[in-house]
Amino acid sequence: MTRINLYQSFVLHQYQFDVWEFEPHNHNFFEIIFIEEGTGYHTINNVRFKYKPKDIFLIAPEDVHNFEIEDRTTFTYFKFTETLFTQNKQLPDRAYWLHRIEHILHNPNLMPGDVINDENDRKLIWQIHEVVLSEYVSDEPYSKNIISNTISTILSLIARNIERSYRKNRTKYTKKSSRIDDVLSYIRTNVYEHELMKTNEIANSFGMSANSINALFKRETGDSIRQYIENYRMQLVQYRLRNTDQTIAEIAYELGFTDESHLTKVFKKHYQITPKVFKKANNAPA
Incomplete structure (x- = not known):
């Protein structure tokens, strides 16, 4: 099993593939993966499901995942560690951020797959994604602060969608x-x-x-x-x-x-x- 390490607090990568070039792997960082265009299958921790344009995935450290591409696919990856947030004094403190991400990761109803179920939230996250792309490329003063704030906002929206799914699924229980x-x-x-x-x-x-x-x-x-x-x-x-x-x-x-x-x-x-x-x-x- 390949393990990939990240030695910076935030990295943005964009890929376009006809055939997926990486073997299944895990890593020591988080990834938010945006499907810009294309279709295929995404397998996370041995669960396989179809992906389509505008899907959004949250991959946690230790998750094992890979893609099978049907139509040429363009991916945008936000790769980050918790130090992205703790270096920014304008954000809530480290403990608050850790509480948020831990609640996401340890929610037993979080299943592999597109993490957004509200289309208004999806549109908002894609708008924020454009801000991150612009700031990452420009590398202007305060760009790092803006990126850490916007990633924090994306995670809050993901957490809201997970909680919404959790409440909806509770109706199935006795x-x-x-x-x-x-x-x-x-x-x-x-x-x-x-x-x-x-x-x-x-x-x-x-x-x-x-x-x-x-x-x-x-x-x-x-x-x-x-x-x-x-x-x-x-x-x-x-x-x-x-x-x-x-x-x-x-x-x-x-x-x-x-x-x-x-x-x-x-x-x-x-x-x-x-x-x-x-x-x-x-x-x-x-």
């Missing part, structure tokens, strides 16, 4: 399944707010007692609420260790651990390895 799905969504959305992660607070949000919500959660997921929250936090810790330059102490603070030692103890219990060793093994700065 009442019981819908209730547990609401609880899971609450946890994923508020995992950074430590007070809101207390069992009593979660129960109050759904008009239930702590015992009732614990029983429901255990019955529907097989885990206690506390165990689920810990497991989910471990997913976020792994993501940050792989894809950001945050220190272990910073990660521990943001995700509600007492200190770096506490995080190390929990991480080692889950993965039999310390965060420091994991970070080094994944080619990230310690």
Whole structure:
């Protein structure tokens, strides 16, 4: 499996192919892929589906993907790492941006494919895409700030479309399944707010007692609420260790651990390895 690394915070590439020239690969950065023209198939993590002009794809680090081209296709790629946002002091701080992208990546209803379901949002994103193209080519003063702001806006629109699809798909569930799905969504959305992660607070949000919500959660997921929250936090810790330059102490603070030692103890219990060793093994700065 080919892994491609990006050593800049943002790169824009445009390709036109009759035949796809790259083997399936993953990478250490995000990609927003715009289909300017052409048709074919896009496979992401072994899921294959047809693409067409004006489709938009979000590819996360570790996603494996490739294209099969039917009609000559022109692609525009926005490739970026989280440092694109954290270098811009005019944007919300790093933690806010990480919360946004993590919510997108860990939403279980995000399936491979065109990520936009609202045509007005699609038109808006394509307009923003033109701004990014212009600023990238011109490289004028403040171009980097403008690009980071516009990419942040695109990600917010993508997140809105994912949430819209999530709410629409909830109608397929039974009442019981819908209730547990609401609880899971609450946890994923508020995992950074430590007070809101207390069992009593979660129960109050759904008009239930702590015992009732614990029983429901255990019955529907097989885990206690506390165990689920810990497991989910471990997913976020792994993501940050792989894809950001945050220190272990910073990660521990943001995700509600007492200190770096506490995080190390929990991480080692889950993965039999310390965060420091994991970070080094994944080619990230310690």
